[in-house]
Every structure is written in structure tokens, then in C-alpha cells.
Amino acid sequence: MTDDDTFDTELSPAERERVAKLPEPDLALIDAALLSQASSQWRKVARVVGMAMLSMPDHLEDVPDAFFAKRVALLVASGRLESQGDLRRMRFSEVRLGSV
Template identity: 85%
Template sequence: MTDNDTFDTELSPAEREQVARLPESDLALIDAALLSQVTGQWRKVARVVGMAMLSMPDHTEDVPDAFFARRVALLVESGRLESQGDLRRMRFSEVRWRSA
């Protein structure tokens, strides 16, 4: 398997267990941090995730970037953002505010 065949959003069993314990308030903070990094222009998901994580270091020290990427996909599914590319691969996908 090459690097291009792997998905950035894969969580280990331990990571899945860890993020399953996050309270709704933390999920809301993560979503708000992600949304604050999105504009009307296309941005790489990796950039959005990285900048969101940097903006809230006290809350994300134990939360993997793959979980943030999964939250981006949920924001796309909910209609808040639009995407292009494969959201399972942060460097090969982009998001922006949903156009009217």
C-alpha cells in the first residue's frame, strides 16, 4: 500500500474509544474551531484541521487530527460546508462555505 492509498481519517481502536468519550461541549468547540478556519475560497482540509487544532491547544492535546478531519466530513454532510476531493484524505480534499 502506498501513501496515496491510506486514509487520513482512520482512527485506531484506542483513538475511537478516546473520542467517543468527548462531551457534546467539546464537539461543539471543535466544530466552531473548524468553521472559523473556512472561507468562501477552497482550502485544503489539512490546513483547516491544522489551524483549528492550533487555535485550541488546551482542548486538543489528546484528540487526533483524524478526528478533526472526520468532523469536517460531518460538517459537509450537514450542509454547512461544501467539498471537493476525497474527504478521507486531508491533503487531497478541500472545503469552503456552502455557496448560496
């Protein structure tokens, strides 16, 4: 598998276990951070995720970027963000604020 074939949203079993325990308020914080980094202009998902992660409280510092990318996909599915490209690959997809 080449770098171009890998998906950024894969979580290890330990990561899945960690994020499964996140309470709803933490998920809301993550979503708000992601939305705050989005714009009406297209931005790489990697940028949105990275900047959102930098803005998070210390108790969420061990939440993996792949989980943030999965939350981006959920925000797209809900219509809060629009996307282009393959959302499983952060460097090859972009998002912008949705029209909802």
C-alpha cells in the same frame, strides 16, 4: 499500500475510545474551530484541520487530527461546508463555507 492510497481519517482503537468520551460542548468547540478556519475560498482540509487544532484549548490537545477530519465530513454532510476531492484524504480534498 502507497501514500496516495492511505486514508487520513482512520482512528486507532485507543483514539476511538478517547473521542467517544468527548462531551457535546467539546464537539461544538471542535466544529466551531473548523468552521472558523474555513473560508468562501477553497482550502485544503489539512490546513483547516491543522489551524483548528492549533486554536483548541489544552484539554483537547490529544484529540487526533483524523477525528477533526471526520468532523469536517460531518459539517459537509450538514451543508455547513462544501467539499471537493476525497474527504478521507486531507491533503487531497478541499472545503469552503457552505451556502446554508
